[in-house]
Amino acid sequence: MFSYCTDPSTLDGLAWLSCYLTTGKQFLFYTSFGTVLVLLFITAPVALAFGFGGAIAARSRIAPLRWIGKTYIAMVRGVPDIVYFMFFVIALDQGLEWLRHKWKCPDWDAPIRQGSDFLVCAEAKLPLSSSPQIWHEIYNFSLAVFTFGIVFGAFSANVLYGAMRAVPHAQIETAEAYGMSPRQSFWRVLVPQMWMYALPGLSNLWMILIKATPLLFLLGVEDIVYWARELGGTANPRFTAYPHGDWRLWYFLALLVFYLLFTRLSEVVLARITRRLSHGQAVLGGAQRETAA
């Protein structure tokens, strides 16, 4: 990076550190923070959408839909995340490739399953094995977002399901007495009020999601914990121009600071959202805040 970095063994102190912290490997560490943040900000709405869908399905009047919703919530919540990340993602990837294979290579006659191997024609590969590495990363990343979305969607579905039930029934009855259709009373009365009840549970989920990102490396996406371990590990002078001992403690301290700051920031934002959502609401939390104000 800097011109004086050509022979790091002659440097010491801050000069050495400035060279060390600007190697290509370190930059991969810095970009992984971006990866994690992008993942979180995409996953959160996706999970919320899954959760909303799941909650609506679970309280549907149509029995099959209700069964689907309840099964989704119960099943995903019961399976450990790591199992999900090891097997569901591979199954999803193979399912997509299988569909493309059927579509793109109808003439293929060799079996797709040969022992433990999964074989589709080269044109059906997702992404194509010839495409640049960045596409492979984006693809893996999208699979990760989708999987996180499903897993955390099930948890948030449960939270939203509970929140929808917590809204006083008298509210719905009043809405219906005013002549609102079930759809209107759902969107205009129930949904705006349920957020107050859902928020504490959702904010918990958000905090857990923040810390769940190390699962990413199972999918080949390199996250901050992977790089902290990789960079902090003893660097042998045979293999690097910047040898050092076991510095994992320092790297993990940096992660600790990052996580704490991020958690604090989330708390501030969530507190603001709570205050905003409770405006003018007759629910318990809202009423208390109104009188306090």
Add this chain to the structure above:
Amino acid sequence: MKKLTIPAAALATALAGAAMAQDVVRLGTEGAYPPWNFINDAGEVDGFERELGDELCKRAELTCTWVTNDWDSIIPNLVSGNYDAIMAGMSVTDERDAVIDFTQAYTPADPSKYISLSEDMDVETAVVAAQTNTIQAAFVADQGWTLVEFPTPEETIQAVRDGEADVVLADGSYLDAAAAENDDLYLLERIEKIGGGVAVGLRESDGDLRAALDAAIQSMKDDGTLNAMIEKWEVATLW
């Protein structure tokens, strides 16, 4: 005419590109096992297997790219087609051979060694640390000794330092490098001859790729370049 030839030429190169594109072979590695494979200062895969793999691809006239993957899921991701070959210091074992295929070995079986904080340690009564899913972990479990497993090799050594385990059992080349670097760690005299040499792992259905890489490895064995590379990286004994 001139106007015609340009698109035709462009089409020809595009077609050639499409044909060539299928020859891209994705090589999966762990990137955390020096001197076999590791991530260098520039953030790229480096080490014995990087150099060997690039040379093999050159000889087999393949275009290769490198990907890193967690050791735990390295075989599942191979069989489901996320990459085409594993070069990650993976020893040939019967269990692995049942799921995937191997080329001929590119390094002879590397005797496994022990490293510890004290020179006289009875490994049979000690707590032995090994990396998960390795031949060493399977060996310790088979002997009925006390085993603790860790996801990365680095953590096995840290466990000995922390007193969580008494000795580490791992590939000799890895521990040689670690012992040379750390004055407080000693290699025990006892060695274990386990594993059957390190080879490229492939899907069982990938016969063509296996044949191509086998031939390339053979040609490197024949002209001595493989031995030179093994000597340079100090990964194993010579052929």
